[in-house]
Amino acid sequence: MKERLIALIRLFVPLYSFVNLTLLAFGYTPLPFETNQIETALTALLGAGSLLYAWWKNNNLTEAAQQAQVMLREWKGQVRREGQEKSG
16 A cells, blocks of 8 residues: 555655646646645545545445454454363
């Protein structure tokens, strides 16, 4: 995931510069964003994205995930019982 994020940043930063230079070359005003505004927007997007990812990852939202959680609990109970039988 980290490599993908770095790759996207490396794509968007030069792309932003390219669009600004192209607009200037054709006589249009460049994009009306300052570096601080872009950094703030990217930070907000990354924060919101990571929040949603963490929420999705740590909750069993789909039917398959709920079934897998039931199976995991059963398996953990089985392993715990086997461990107690061996030690007892």
